[in-house]
Amino acid sequence: MYEKFDPINSAKLVHHYITNMCDPAYDNLPYWLLLPNKKPAEAAHCRVDDAELVGSWYEGLTSAMCMLGTTDGDDVKQSLRRHLMKSWGKHGLRFCEKYPWTHTVHASFHEMGYILPAMNLITEEYPDDEEAEKRTSELVRGMRSLVIERKVCTFWSGDYDEDEPIYEFPNDVYLKDGGFDLTRHTGRGEQAIRNAVSLQGLVRRYELKGDEVALDLARGLANYVLDTSKYFNYKMEFFGHVHSAMWFACGIVKLGRLTDEKRYIEKGKAIYDYVRSLSSDFGWVPEYAQWHPVEEEHCETCCIRDMIVCADELIKCGYKEYWNDMNLFARNQLIENQVRYSGYVECDNSRPDSDGITYHDIDKRMIGGFTGGSEPNSISLTRFRSIAGCCVGTAPVALKTVWDDAITDDDGILTVNIPCDKETDEIKMESFIPNEGRIRLTAKKSCAAGFRIYDWMRDYTVYLNGKEINKTSAQLNKDDVLELKFDISTVEKKETVRGIEFTVCWRGCDVVDLTPKGAHVRLYQRDLSKPKYYPTPDDVDYTGAANYGPTQQKK
Structure with missing residues (x-):
């Protein structure tokens, strides 16, 4: 089991x-x-x-x-x-309370990437909350008022008007008392991309409220990062923080989808594909691209989130091949983290x-x-961001x-995309993976239902009420049972991740074992017939370093 x-x-x-x-x-x-x-x-x-x-x-x-x-x-x-709803200040920015541990009170545009989605959610959940709507609107307009707008390109050969909005923030720190102080910075670097992570929240604001200022700011930030900043190369590869780059990718794909501008979708897809090339098939995503030697790299769960959310956006744009990534990343490394x-x-x-x-x-x-820092086979407790x-x-x-x-309406057919145990108003889904190659749907009312087929579903057969049918979907009446069965014998695959060759044991879409084993908190101990290995207090050393920056840490 x-x-x-x-x-x-x-x-x-x-x-x-x-x-x-x-x-x-x-x-x-x-x-x-x-x-x-x-x-x-x-x-x-x-x-x-x-x-x-x-x-x-x-x-x-x-x-x-x-x-x-x-x-x-x-x-x-x-x-x-x-x-x-507290700590709002000049230009509509949200700062923070002056607690004993706060030090300099300031806002950063990276942090607005977390604040704006929460404010969007509040305005969606509580439409009568006028203060939340006011703060959200002022945040968008405040950020728009603080950008530098590049209107003319003064090139060696002449001056050329920019025909699209190009916006960048002057700095990544805005002091509550003092505003932009160019002698200060967060020290994180990559201001172009880190200052643009609010893009997804801006596009969501436009989607929810039709806020044209949010759309204008989103376009201007996207154009700056994609072109003027030269952050990405022609293949949309980059050098730096994966979470920020992928969060931005989520935003530009969504921007392209809502505005029907394919260039944004294509750029976001290329960023996703680059990060996917650095990741494992089971969803281990590096925290940084080319900042560390690969053997020192770790996986921040935020990056897995970005890959899943971006895959969802790409699927909505018609790229159905990303269903497999979403499925494998979620049920393997996300859960193990x-x-x-x-x-x-x-x-x-x-x-x-x-x-x-x-x-x-x-x-x-x-x-x-x-x-915040897993290796493919373990959560290392020597790293201060073990959680x-x-x-x-x-x-x-x-x-x-x-x-x-997990189940979506695909042209009138309730389609299983992510096998798990789930009930909707229409059907009950039961997954027996990884113990059996079997997914069962029981109709709770009349409906059309079916299965998304993946390559790992080897030699599959579909049954309706116990009888084999030659299609992957069917019209069901109440209490009808539709089953998908396939070969789920264990398959061992070699994959090099973090500079190490691993033997990955797959049963269908689930990794059930991974060797070599890791130190401290071992991952993928999914075979219930085997005793689990757990570390003891004696196995764990505290090395301090709670304030180490990302490039200072090796473990």
Whole structure:
């Protein structure tokens, strides 16, 4: 027997994390920084909790609650909503509260990429919230007022008017007291791409509200990044932060789809294809492209989210081949990147929470979090981002995307795209993968239903009420049963990931084992007939480095 893909259980786990890894003393303010390898383990506040996480966790918690069909956790959700409605300032930007751990109060345009989607969601969920609508509108217009608009290209051979909007922000830091100070920067580099991650939120704002200013800003930022910035080469390859580049790709594909401008879709597809070439078949996506030696690279769960969301957008544009990526990435590395065991954590519940640090029950509260740095075969606990607050907010968005897409209406046929256990008003889907090559649909009412066929469904046959049929869909009456059966014998494939050759054991679309095995928290221990290996506290060393930058860390 093997573990099955269970997106609902993953939603329950991340719901648990978000609703427990927050601070009641500060109206459920999230903790970004979690140090499970420190002895004793702790979680500590930092500026990003209020600057970014209140947005991403609002979106993540809402996604989990929608999947679960529950109102449990609404108290935390409303706390996050209250935080989001504070700290607004000049030019409509959202800053952060001046907490003891805040240091300089500022806004960054990368962080607006987390705030704007949350505000869009609030205006969608609570259409009578006039303040939320006002803040969202002012944020869009404030960002538009701060860009440099490139109108004329003064080339060596003459002056040429730009015929399309080209917008860039002067800096990646905007001080609450002082505005743009060009002697300051975030130090992250790549300002062109990191300042443009709000693109997806801008396009969503246009989709929801018909906001032409949002559309204009989206176009201008997209044009700058795609051309003037020279961030991407002619093949749309790049050097840098995968999460930012793929988040941008999600935005430009959506921009192209809504405006019927194919050039944007094609550019976004090319970015996706480049990152896919750096990733594994089972969804391990590098955090950076060509910044580290490949053997030092890790997978940030945010990047898997971006690949899944971008695949969803490309599918909507007619590229059906991306269904396979969405399926394999979600049920393998996305799920493996979630923390489900914490026996290696040392807690000291006698220590009181103080100075923005919490110690109590970290081992229990951390269950359901997502890693910011997995290797293909393990979550390395020597890395301070073994659990990352940003990934906790983005992963549920990916889960909900997959859950919503598991069964879709494809020209009047309810089509199974992502095999799992799920019920709709019309049908009940049961997946027996990876234990059996079988997916069963039971009609709850009269409907047409069928299956999307993948290459890994070897020698498949479709049955209607036990009788073989020669097509992949059928018209069903109530209680009719439509089954797809295929060969699911274990297949071993060699794949080089992170500079290491792995033997990947596939059963259908699920990886059930991966060798060589990893250190610390081993992944892909899915064979239930074998005892699982877990690290102990003695296996884990704390090396500090909680504030290391991305290029300073090797492990």
